[in-house]
Amino acid sequence: MTSLHREPRAIAIGERALAELRELAPSLVFAAIVSDDGFELAHAPQNSIDVGRFGSMTSSVQALSDAVTRELSIGSSGYVVIAAEAGHVLQMRVPGYPLILAALFDTHEMLGKALSSSRRCAERLVALLEPIDFQESPGS
Amino acid sequence: MSEHVILFAGPMGAGKTTAIQSLSEIEMVSTEAANTERHVVDKETTTVALDYGEITIGDDEKVRLYGVPGQRRFDFMWAILKERAKGMVLLVNNDSPDPVARAVEYLGSFTELVESGCAIVGISRRDIARSPGPSDYSAAISAAFPGTLIPVFTVDPRDQAQMTTVLLTLIATLDSRQPVSMQEVAP
Numbered sequence: 098m099t100s101l102h103r104e105p106r107a108i109a110i111g112e113r114a115l116a117e118l119r120e121l122a123p124s125l126v127f128a129a130i131v132s133d134d135g136f137e138l139a140h141a142p143q144n145s146i147d148v149g150r151f152g153s154m155t156s157s158v159q160a161l162s163d164a165v166t167r168e169l170s171i172g173s174s175g176y177v178v179i180a181a182e183a184g185h186v187l188q189m190r191v192p193g194y195p196l197i198l199a200a201l202f203d204t205h206e207m208l209g210k211a212l213s214s215s216r217r218c219a220e221r222l223v224a225l226l227e228p229i230d231f232q233e234s235p236g237s
Numbered sequence: 238m239s240e241h242v243i244l245f246a247g248p249m250g251a252g253k254t255t256a257i258q259s260l261s262e263i264e265m266v267s268t269e270a271a272n273t274e275r276h277v278v279d280k281e282t283t284t285v286a287l288d289y290g291e292i293t294i295g296d297d298e299k300v301r302l303y304g305v306p307g308q309r310r311f312d313f314m315w316a317i318l319k320e321r322a323k324g325m326v327l328l329v330n331n332d333s334p335d336p337v338a339r340a341v342e343y344l345g346s347f348t349e350l351v352e353s354g355c356a357i358v359g360i361s362r363r364d365i366a367r368s369p370g371p372s373d374y375s376a377a378i379s380a381a382f383p384g385t386l387i388p389v390f391t392v393d394p395r396d397q398a399q400m401t402t403v404l405l406t407l408i409a410t411l412d413s414r415q416p417v418s419m420q421e422v423a424p
Binding site for chain 1: 266267268269270271272273274283285286287306308310311313314
C-alpha cells in the first residue's frame with residue numbers, strides 16, 4: 098500500500114475528496130494529498146501551485162512534527178498549522194493510510210473552520226478508501 | 238566549548254543516515270517516511286527532512302551532525318541546513334549509475350563549502366562496486382572545481398571507526414582554516 102499515489106482508483110478518490118473540500122470551504126486556495134515521502138496523489142485546483150514542491154515540503158514538515166512529538170513523548174501529532182499573514186496552511190495524516198492532506202486557506206477562513214473542514218476531508222478519504230483492496234487489481 | 242555543524246549530503250541510499258547513526262553519541266533524531274521509490278533505491282524508508290546526531294571530540298568540542306535528504310526534490314532542506322554548516326561530508330554510493338558525475342553534481346549544490354575547502358567525499362558500497370576508485374573521483378572533482386582540494390576516502394558508513402576518521406579529518410581541515418587571532422600570535 099506504499100504506492101497509493103500511483104493507483105488510479107486511489108487518485109480518483111483523492112480528487113473526489115478534494116472537490117468536496119472545495120465545496121465545503123470556499124476559502125480554500127489549494128489542497129493536495131501526498132504520500133508520506135511527498136509524492137502527489139491528487140491536488141486541487143489544477144495549475145495553481147507547484148504541487149511537486151508543495152508535496153515535498155508537506156512531507157518534510159510532517160516528518161519534523163512527528164520527530165518533535167516523539168522527542169517530547171506527547172503521542173502522535175494530530176495536525177500542523179502554519180499561520181501566516183496572508184493564509185493558513187493546515188496539514189494532517191489520513192488515518193490508517195501512508196498519506197498526508199495539506200491545505201492552504203486564505204485568511205477569510207477561521208482556523209477552527211479550516212481545521213474541521215480538513216478533518217472531514219481526511220475522514221471522507223478514509224471512508225472512500227477503506228472498502229477497496231488495493232492489493233487486488235481492479236478486474237480480478 | 239567550541240561547536241561545529243557538519244552536513245552529511247549525497248544521493249539516496251549512500252548511507253547518510255547510517256553514518257550519523259554510527260557516529261552519534263545521542264539517540265539520533267530521524268525523519269523517515271515509507272519509501273515509494275523502491276524501483277530507484279530498494280530500501281524501506283527514506284529521510285524526508287533531516288537526521289540529527291551529536292558527538293563530542295576531545296574534552297569540549299561538540300559536533301552537530303545533520304543529514305539532508307538525498308533526493309533533489311527536497312533541496313529546500315539543503316538550502317536551510319547549508320546556511321549553518323561549517324563543513325560537509327558528501328557520501329556517494331559507488332554502485333549507483335555514474336557515481337563520479339553524481340558526486341560532482343552534488344558538490345555543485347554546495348559550492349560555498351566546496352570552494353572554501355570545507356568538504357570531504359566518502360565513497361560507500363565499494364565492496365559491491367570496486368570501480369570507479371578514489372583517483373577517478375579526485376580527477377573529476379579537480380577538473381570541476383579547479384584550485385580546490387577535496388579529500389576522497391573509501392568508507393563503510395556502518396563502521397564507526399572509519400566514519401570517525403573521516404569526521405576528524407574534516408574537522409582538522411576546518412580548524413586549520415580558522416583565522417588566527419592577533420592575541421594568539423602575540424608573544
